[in-house]
Amino acid sequence: MxxxxxxxxxxxxxxxxxxxxxxxxxxxxxxxxxxxxxxxxxxxxxxxxxxxxxxxxxxxxxxxxxxxxxxxxxxxxxxxxxxxxxxxxxxxxxQPARAQQASPAPHARPGHLRPRHTPVAPMGIPGVNAIIAVASGKGGVGKSTVAVNLALGLSRLGLRTGLLDADIYGPSVPRLLDIREKPQTDGRKLIPIAKLGIKAMSIGFLVTEDQAMIWRGPMVQSALTQMMNDVVWAPLDVLVIDMPPGTGDAQLTIAQRVPLKGAVIVSTPQDIALIDARKGITMFNRTQIPVLGVVENMSVFVCENCGHESHIFGHGGARATAEKLGVPFLGEVPLMPKIRETSDAGTPIVDYNPTGPEAHAFLAIAEQVAKAIAAPARAAPKIVIE
Ligand SMILES: Nc1ncnc2c1ncn2[C@@H]1O[C@H](COP(=O)(O)OP(=O)(O)O)[C@@H](O)[C@H]1O
Ligand SMILES: [Mg+2]
CATH class of the missing domain: 3.30.300.130 (Fe-S cluster assembly (FSCA))
Structure with missing residues (x-):
């Protein structure tokens, strides 16, 4: 042809x-x-x-x-x-964030204080039981690493799992799962690519990273909506969404379009200390998304030769901060070269060596997330990600 x-x-x-x-x-x-x-x-x-x-x-x-x-x-x-x-x-x-405010509920009066979140239940993705977002305040903290290993961990626990790479600006799932082929269509919808036991979809399957970078806000919103609604996800027990960093348009789009079971927040020890428990307004409570818990990534550096542990950024802060915020602490992932190497090679650590210590950290987190998915929804606590 x-x-x-x-x-x-x-x-x-x-x-x-x-x-x-x-x-x-x-x-x-x-x-x-x-x-x-x-x-x-x-x-x-x-x-x-x-x-x-x-x-x-x-x-x-x-x-x-x-x-x-x-x-x-x-x-x-x-x-x-x-x-x-x-x-x-x-x-x-x-802009997506403002669009909601721009269409006030009929009863809204000027000056009348109403919730910024219009309480309209978003539609789910048919045949997908729970949708969780992996989010972080900024890039480079290991969000994609956690998202992919969490998805693989949930799959190992027997859950039918999907991974949606919603990081339109920096898609990394093609690299993390070494996917180079293009998704097929069933005539109407895109078929996610099956790899290592999970179903994956990424804007990176369709365009190059350079192209993705130039997409503007409204296009991002529309592309994300399509990646949720125009992809054959069902049947899934859980869909893990690797969110773009921050609290911008893409996050709000997802929050508005699908009922998230909750968000897993990834943070490094030094960043987590910056989370201010006293401040209130963030995407997560603005949109009523429950926080399933906090993962501390790169918590401790373990020397591969001698096993010596260095607490480069301080350690234990995430657990303490999570407790202060009243959100579960899901666990910590050590800074280990093997985690990066296996990710770069397209076989993330949970698949590469499921019984090793690095994978153990992710599997423990996956177990907690699986429990949280099964539990009834909780009210959103106040949390600030900056
Ligand atoms: N626990 C870890 N140990 C070693 N390297 C890590 C760890 N977590 C993430 N990395 C590496 O750090 C870089 C950024 O991680 P990534 O998951 O892409 O972050 P984000 O999605 O938040 O931008 C990648 O090269 C990744 O392999
Ligand atoms: Mg990423």
Whole structure:
């Protein structure tokens, strides 16, 4: 089969008429960020912010038009609303975080204090029993390492497990699980890639890391929504989401779109000391996500030659902080070169050496998480991640 070209894709899109303007969707630079790799197509459709979800049929029509081309393997079309008129007369476009506030409940009165979280139960992913997020205040603390090993650990405990790499800006699941192939579709949805006993999906399967980096807020939101809803996840006992660092759009999107069972917070000993138990407002209580517990990563350096333990960043702070915050302490993972090496090689430590001491730490955490998943939901404690 001959490879599809960008021109062919643009030609197909030119034939899609936007019902609201009566013009081709390619008129006025609405199609942006077209990417094409091995038959996997991605692009954004820019629509006026006010149009919002009404543009969904247009998005679908664009996807269908491109899907119909020979040589096209998958299509990810996302809606974006971005254009700000010069002079800034109009309010800012709806960023996900603000979008909720911008649509107040009918009874909301000006000045009336109402919860920032609109209490509308988000829809779950059919056939997925529990969804948990692995989150951290900043990058580089080992969130992806914990997410993948936790997922492998939950799978070893007999749970049917999925791993969604929601770190749109820095997807790492392709590397961690050494996945180079593209996901297939079942005609309607993407089929996650099965590896080491779990099902995985990552934006990194579809675009390169460089491409992912340039995605903007609204596109991220749309892409994440699709990775949750347009992927054949079911049947799963648990879906582990590797969140992007921080408390921005992507986190809120996930929080708003799916009922999370809870969040596992990954922190290093020195960062955990910065969590301020007295401050209240964060993504986690703003969105009512229960915190399943805190994992202290890189807690202690164990010399591989002599077994000597160095407490580089101090030690035990995470447990103490967790207690102060009233959230469970899920365990600590030592800083061990083997953990990094096995991750880089695409066979994370829980799979590489499940009976070793490094894997033991993750498996102990997985056991606690499995128990928390089985338990009824708890109220969200106050916690600040910075
Ligand atoms: N406990 C650990 N021991 C050794 N290396 C680790 C450990 N945790 C994470 N790393 C390494 O640190 C780097 C950052 O980890 P990563 O999981 O990608 O962080 P994040 O997802 O928070 O950005 C990676 O190279 C990873 O292999
Ligand atoms: Mg990561």
């Amino acid at each position: 001959t490879a599809v070209t960008k021109d062919q894709i643009l030609d197909a899109l030119a034939r899609v008429i936007d019902p609201e303007t009566g013009k081709s969707v390619t008129a006025g630079n609405a199609i942006q960020g077209l990417t094409l790799r091995d038959g996997n197509v991605g692009f954004a459709i820019e629509v006026p912010p006010a149009r919002g979800p009404r543009a969904e049929p247009l998005r679908k029509a664009c996807e269908q038009a491109v899907s119909a081309l020979p040589g096209v393997f998958s299509v990810t079309a996302v809606l974006t609303a971005h254009n700000e008129p010069p002079g800034g007369a109009r309010p800012a476009p709806p």
